[in-house]
Every structure is written in C-alpha cells, then in structure tokens.
Amino acid sequence: MSVYQDTHRRSIEDPEGFWREQAWLVDWIRPPRTVLDRAGAPIYRWFPDGTLNTCHNAVDRHVWAGRGNQVAVIHDSPVTGSKRTLTYAELLAEVSAFAGGLRDLGVTRGDRVVIYMAMVPEAVIAMLACARIGAVHSVVFGGFAAPELAARIDDARPTAVVASSCGIEPARVVPYKEILDDALELASHVPTVCVIVQRPQGVAQLVPDRDIAWTDVVEAGRSRPAACVEVAATDPLYILYTSGTTGRPKGIVRDNGGHAVAMAWSMRNVYDIGPGQVWWAASDIGWVVGHSYIVYAPLLVGATTVLYEGKPVGTPDAGAFWRVVAEHGVQGLFTAPTAIRAIKREDPEGGLTTTYDLASLRTLFLAGERLDPETYAWAGRVLGVPVVDNWWQTETGWPIAANLRGLDPMPTKPGSPSVPVPGFDVRVLGADGAPAPAGVEGAICLRLPLPPGSMTTVWEDDQRFISTYLSGFEGHYLSGDSGYLDEDGYLHVMGRTDDVINVSGHRLSTGVMEAALARHPAVAECAVIGVRDELTGQRPRGFVVLKSGVRSPAAEIEAELVALVRSEIGPVAALRSVTVVDGLPKTRSGKILRKTMREIADGMAPPVPATIEDVAVLDRIRPQLGG
Ligand code: COA
Ligand code: AMP
Numbered sequence: 170m171s172v173y174q175d176t177h178r179r180s181i182e183d184p185e186g187f188w189r190e191q192a193w194l195v196d197w198i199r200p201p202r203t204v205l206d207r208a209g210a211p212i213y214r215w216f217p218d219g220t221l222n223t224c225h226n227a228v229d230r231h232v233w234a235g236r237g238n239q240v241a242v243i244h245d246s247p248v249t250g251s252k253r254t255l256t257y258a259e260l261l262a263e264v265s266a267f268a269g270g271l272r273d274l275g276v277t278r279g280d281r282v283v284i285y286m287a288m289v290p291e292a293v294i295a296m297l298a299c300a301r302i303g304a305v306h307s308v309v310f311g312g313f314a315a316p317e318l319a320a321r322i323d324d325a326r327p328t329a330v331v332a333s334s335c336g337i338e339p340a341r342v343v344p345y346k347e348i349l350d351d352a353l354e355l356a357s358h359v360p361t362v363c364v365i366v367q368r369p370q371g372v373a374q375l376v377p378d379r380d381i382a383w384t385d386v387v388e389a390g391r392s393r394p395a396a397c398v399e400v401a402a403t404d405p406l407y408i409l410y411t412s413g414t415t416g417r418p419k420g421i422v423r424d425n426g427g428h429a430v431a432m433a434w435s436m437r438n439v440y441d442i443g444p445g446q447v448w449w450a451a452s453d454i455g456w457v458v459g460h461s462y463i464v465y466a467p468l469l470v471g472a473t474t475v476l477y478e479g480k481p482v483g484t485p486d487a488g489a490f491w492r493v494v495a496e497h498g499v500q501g502l503f504t505a506p507t508a509i510r511a512i513k514r515e516d517p518e519g520g521l522t523t524t525y526d527l528a529s530l531r532t533l534f535l536a537g538e539r540l541d542p543e544t545y546a547w548a549g550r551v552l553g554v555p556v557v558d559n560w561w562q563t564e565t566g567w568p569i570a571a572n573l574r575g576l577d578p579m580p581t582k583p584g585s586p587s588v589p590v591p592g593f594d595v596r597v598l599g600a601d602g603a604p605a606p607a608g609v610e611g612a613i614c615l616r617l618p619l620p621p622g623s624m625t626t627v628w629e630d631d632q633r634f635i636s637t638y639l640s641g642f643e644g645h646y647l648s649g650d651s652g653y654l655d656e657d658g659y660l661h662v663m664g665r666t667d668d669v670i671n672v673s674g675h676r677l678s679t680g681v682m683e684a685a686l687a688r689h690p691a692v693a694e695c696a697v698i699g700v701r702d703e704l705t706g707q708r709p710r711g712f713v714v715l716k717s718g719v720r721s722p723a724a725e726i727e728a729e730l731v732a733l734v735r736s737e738i739g740p741v742a743a744l745r746s747v748t749v750v751d752g753l754p755k756t757r758s759g760k761i762l763r764k765t766m767r768e769i770a771d772g773m774a775p776p777v778p779a780t781i782e783d784v785a786v787l788d789r790i791r792p793q794l795g796g
Contacts, residue, residue, distance in 0.1 A: 173577035173588065180591035180620070187591070188215065188621055194433035195469070196230055197221045198399045201426065205618060211639045212631060213618040214403050215427035222397035223406055223425050224301035226433075227468035228264055229397065231257045231444075236471060239445060243497050244290045246478035247489060248337040249370065255290060257471075260297075262394075263290075263387070268298035270390030271329065274362050274381070278303030278398055280328040281408065283360070284454075285309045285318060285349055287336035288478040291366045291383060292454050293464055295331045300406060300425075303398040304328075307408040307420070310455025311336045311343060312675075312741030315351035317418070321410050322356045324420055324628060330363045331383075335371030339483050346373030402426020408628045409457060411563040412669055412678035413637065420628030421563050423460075428566065431592070431622025432466035435567040439559065439590060440534060441575035442472050442501050447529070449475035449493065451504040456675070457563040458537060462503055466567075475499060481508040488521030495525035502530060505537035505674030506544045510704050513544065519551025530554055532574055536561065537674030538706045539662060542583035560586035560662050562648065563676070564624045564638070569593045569615065569648070570660040585659040592620030597654050602642050610653045610663060614645035668763070670699030670707045672743050679709060679763075682744055685737040686711055691719045691726050696753050696761045697744065700770040710770065711747035712790070723749035754787040756780040762787070770794040
C-alpha cells in the first residue's frame with residue numbers, strides 16, 4: 170500500500186486518531202481532549218474542548234521561535250508600481266497595533282468585521298487582527314457592487330467595516346469607499362465604525378463620527394497593542410459569502426481550531442511548502458483561495474507569502490507572473506486556469522518564460538475551475554514543472570482532490586485533479602443514492618463527517634446548512650459538482666449540477682443575475698445561462714422577454730440590462746451580452762429549459778425534451794443562441 174493510500178485509509182477509518190496526531194501542527198492554549206464531537210450530527214465539531222488563537226499560530230509563534238527577521242509577506246503591486254515586505258516581527262507589530270486600535274473602538278470577541286479591500290498588506294493585517302481579538306472577519310471581494318456588499322453587511326451585522334479608499338484596476342480606479350457609502354445607505358444594519366485605508370490614488374472623504382483613518386487606529390493601538398485572546402476551537406474565525414442557487418448569498422462559517430490544523434496540514438502535504446519557503450497564490454483575498462492560501466496556510470507554517478496586486482496580463486505584459494516568480498524566488502505558484510489561458514493567448518509560445526530565471530519554481534498548482542487538458546499541457550511544456558490540478562470549494566476550504574506533492578507525489582492525469590485528499594471520503598452517487606461504478610458519472614458527495622477546516626455551518630442558519638448540503642443523500646455532503654472516479658481511483662470533475670457558473674475562476678449564480686434582470690420594468694421573464702468561453706471557461710448570457718406594450722428599441726433595453734447587472738451585482742458578474750427574444754423554451758409545467766439552451770449555445774445538438782411545451786419557441790430562439 171502506498172503512503173498515500175495508507176494515510177487516506179487511516180484518515181477515513183479512524184478520523185479521531187488521524188486528526189489527534191495532526192492537531193500538534195498548531196499551538197493550543199488548552200489542548201483538546203476530545204477530537205470530534207458527533208453529538209450534533211449531521212453537524213460535527215472538531216476539537217470541541219480545545220482553545221487557541223489563530224493569529225498566535227500564524228504570526229507570534231514564528232517570532233518567538235527566532236524567525237522574526239524572516240519575510241512573512243511580500244506585497245508586489247505592478248498597478249501602483251510599489252513593493253513592500255513585512256517580516257514576521259513587523260507583521261506582529263502591525264497586527265497587534267491594529268488589533269489594539271480595533272479593540273479600543275469597541276470590537277470584541279465574537280463581533281463581526283466586514284473587510285472590503287484591495288490587495289494591500291492592510292487587508293492581511295486586518296484579517297489577522299480580527300483573529301487576534303477573537304472577532305469574526307468577513308471579507309467581501311472588491312468586484313462586488315453596493316447592493317451585494319449591503320446584503321452581506323445586513324447578514325453579518327458587523328460592528329466595524331474596514332475598507333480601502335479605492336482599488337486599482339488596470340484601466341480605472343475603483344472607488345471602494347463610495348461603494349461602501351452607497352452600501353450603507355442601502356443596508357438596514359448600521360456598523361459603529363468604518364476604518365478607511367487612504368490610498369494616494371483615490372483619497373476618500375471621511376464621514377464625521379463614523380469613519381476613521383487606518384493610520385489613526387494604528388497610531389492609537391501602538392501604545393496599547395492587543396495580546397492574543399483565547400478562543401474556543403469551535404468559535405468562528407470568519408464568514409465568507411458564496412453564491413448559491415438562491416439570490417441570498419450563503420455565509421460559509423469557518424472555525425478556529427479545525428481550520429488551523431487543516432491549513433497547516435494541507436500546506437505541507439498537498440502543496441509541499443514549509444517554513445522559510447516562498448509561496449504565491451495569485452488570487453484575491455476576497456475568495457477562499459485567498460483566505461486559505463494567501464493568508465492563513467502559508468503563515469501558519471511560517472512560509473513567505475506573496476500578495477500580488479496585478480493581473481496575469483496587461484500589468485504590464487504576459488510575463489508578469491514570471492517576473493514575480495523570478496524576483497521573489499517563488500517555489501510554489503497557485504492560480505486559476507483562466508490566468509494561464511490569458512497568458513497563453515498573449516504569448517502563445519511562452520517566450521516570456523525565458524526572459525526570467527524560473528529556477529526556483531517547483532510546481533504550478535491550478536484550481537477554481539476545470540483545468541482543460543490543453544492549458545495543462547501548455548503550462549507543463551513552457552514551465553517544465555509539474556502542473557497540479559486540485560478541486561475544492563469555498564465550503565471545504567482546502568482541496569478535496571489533489572496530487573499530494575508533499576506526502577506522496579503520484580502521476581498526474583490530464584483532466585483529473587488526481588485522488589481524494591486524506592480526510593475526504595469522496596463518493597460518487599447515482600440519483601438513487603447508490604454508489605456509481607468506476608467511470609460512471611454521478612453526484613460527487615463527501616461522506617460525513619467532513620474533515621477539520623470545512624464549513625461548520627451557514628452563518629446563523631444551521632437549518633440552511635442541513636437543507637442545502639446535508640439532505641440530498643443521508644450521511645453525505647452534496648458538493649454540487651458531478652463527476653466520476655476512474656479505475657485508478659482518480660476523480661474527474663465534470664461541472665455543476667446547479668445554476669452556479671464559473672467565470673474566470675469566479676463562482677457566480679445565474680439566479681442572482683436573473684433576479685437583477687427581472688427588476689427592470691420592461692422585463693416579463695428572463696433566463697441567464699453560462700456558455701463555454703475559450704478564455705474565461707464560462708461566460709454568462711442573458712435572454713429576456715419584454716412585457717407587451719414596451720416600445721423602446723431592443724438594443725437600448727439590452728444595454729440598460731447589461732448596465733443594471735453591473736450596478737446591482739458588480740463588474741465581476743461580467744454579463745456583457747443580453748438578448749431580447751420573443752419567447753423562452755419551457756416545459757409544460759413552466760420550467761425554462763436552461764440546460765437545452767446552454768447546450769445549443771455551446772454548439773451541441775441536444776435532443777428536444779419530451780416535456781417541451783412548444784417546439785416552435787425553441788426553434789425561434791436557436792439562431793439567437795448561436796447554436
Ligand atoms: N475590484 C474591483 N473590480 C474588479 C476587481 C476588484 N478586485 N477584480 C476584477 N474587477 C473587475 C475588472 O476590472 C473587470 O471590470 P471591467 O468589466 O470594467 O473590465 C471585471 O471585474 C471582470 O474582471 P476579471 O474577471 O478580472 O476580468 P478581466 O477581463 O479584468 O481579466 C483575467 C481577465 C483572465 C486576466 C482575470 O480574470 C484573471 O486574472 N483571472 C484569474 C482568476 C483568479 O485569480 N481567480 C480567483 C480564483 S483562484
Ligand atoms: P469556489 O467555491 O468559488 O472555490 O468554487 C468552487 C467550484 O469551482 C467547484 O464546486 C467546482 O464547480 C469549481 N472548481 C473548483 N476547482 C475545480 C477544479 N480543479 N476542477 C473542476 N472544477 C473546479
């Protein structure tokens with residue numbers, strides 16, 4: 170039996186024994202006696218009687234161990250032309266000061282703090298400062314517009330909001346503070362205070378008695394820096410909202426203890442990164458990849474993490490990633506396949522890789538969307554290092570399937586993220602709940618309990634956690650992805666089974682876009698589908714039927730609808746194409762045939778569903794779908 174097989178088997182047959190051993194990857198204040206609390210099944214709790222502090226584990230302990238002078242964070246920002254490094258000792262000083270300032274503003278253990286920020290060191294400092302005082306952070310991606318930010322503020326009800334005055338996109342400055350002001354107008358919840366990081370590219374107007382400058386908070390905190398607060402392993406560390414099938418975003422809750430253990434374990438065993446090594450996850454702190462692998466995991470193991478404020482192309486060119494790797498000696502790089510496709514499109518032969526010395530790079534990890542075999546092959550060819558696909562979700566927080574580079578590297582197969590990671594009992598189930606034979610596609614499920622580090626609930630809504638994820642097949646977590654296990658035990662992930670689409674590695678809900686379109690006074694009904702796109706994986710397209718009597722030209726309404734989605738959801742929604750049609754194909758019971766529409770748009774020739782209400786409607790829309 171291979172090391173991998175033995176480790177995986179132990180983790181599934183004896184999860185308590187397995188994770189009891191791994192618990193020592195982190196420092197505890199009160200070590201856990203109980204490893205797993207099964208009493209509340211199907212909701213499980215890891216290390217229920219342990220206490221610790223995540224910030225201590227990510228920062229303080231490395232300084233205590235004598236590594237204060239090692240670089241913890243490298244901020245590399247081609248969009249502002251600046252670079253800054255923070256050693257572990259400097260990070261500790263900044264985090265303790267900001268945490269002290271936050272505490273003096275009245276933020277205490279269990280309070281929520283919404284963070285709406287660009288990729289700047291202050292964002293990482295704010296996250297760690299929350300962890301330090303036991304506050305629960307909720308980072309909102311900068312590409313979301315005011316109504317989405319407001320929805321998250323109303324759900325999390327933060328005591329404080331921390332925002333940067335602006336974000337910098339290659340073609341424009343995004344006025345985050347103005348968006349925050351708009352969001353607070355829309356929200357019913359009123360935070361006590363907003364802390365603003367002023368950036369010279371777009372200094373914001375502060376609202377008296379509500380807003381305070383970051384520098385003032387840090388200055389006040391320097392004289393009374395905050396110590397680490399003891400929290401229960403099961404206390405929430407953060408809430409991260411993700412798209413679901415309904416319009417309401419789901420607040421995925423992550424705990425402190427299980428999360429710290431899982432992060433430390435995965436950084437070493439999946440990504441093969443340890444103390445002192447340089448690691449770069451080219452994502453955004455607004456996504457789970459950013460939470461897990463820009464901030465927590467690399468710092469928990471004492472590595473150096475790169476925080477990159479730029480794009481794979483255009484900042485300034487398709488050699489940007491290779492420049493960062495060479496300049497900082499990056500050993501492991503993690504990004505989304507879209508980023509590699511964007512680079513390949515501009516530099517098809519990969520010539521720019523030879524401009525830089527990439528000798529430090531050992532592995533390229535790709536995740537966030539399906540890795541197409543062509544991108545996989547191209548990246549391997551031009552970089553000459555293993556390309557490792559890994560499959561996971563906001564909900565799990567770390568890879569469910571991967572090639573375990575630090576534990577037992579194994580051959581890779583194009584089109585597969587390799588094997589189930591220890592801790593995850595992956596089952597592919599048919600509609601009847603029976604296991605699908607090897608090679609047969611079904612719903613990818615995880616047998617409970619989920620390992621440490623996975624979501625513990627939906628924020629303040631255990632019932633929603635159970636009904637959304639744990640009720641489809643008894644005793645299992647439903648991933649929402651379909652796929653199959655092959656004869657060698659390799660998992661193949663084929664796509665979502667719900668209306669979630671994946672655009673540039675960003676997870677978006679077509680349901681949310683439909684809700685925005687439906688709010689336009691001229692729209693009678695609508696459908697948004699995700700069609701295949703060479704660069705971004707998928708791309709949303711909207712189809713609307715207008716109310717009778719609407720006289721405005723179709724092109725005018727289409728443009729208004731594109732603008733509407735952008736202002737309601739944000740630029741990240743990227744709905745750039747809306748088409749007015751005279752009918753949407755439906756079943757006799759009134760369900761819009763989105764899957765058939767998507768398949769036609771993707772150039773397939775799906776059979777006409779037997780349940781269709783009117784074939785003529787489908788035939789009329791075919792040319793507009795482009796199939
Ligand atoms: N704040 C504000 N706006 C943002 C933003 C942020 N943090 N991030 C993106 N946007 C905006 C962009 O400016 C763009 O706006 P536009 O419509 O005015 O051009 C829109 O949101 C879409 O952004 P993006 O998906 O980044 O598209 P792009 O065309 O700017 O770039 C790629 C295309 C491929 C370069 C880009 O998608 C990319 O880097 N992908 C990597 C994927 C990734 O890191 N995924 C994270 C999960 S691992
Ligand atoms: P997110 O929660 O934003 O990380 O998105 C998770 C979803 O992205 C998964 O449910 C998959 O649909 C998709 N996804 C992520 N990684 C992969 C991968 N390696 N292969 C295929 N799909 C992936």
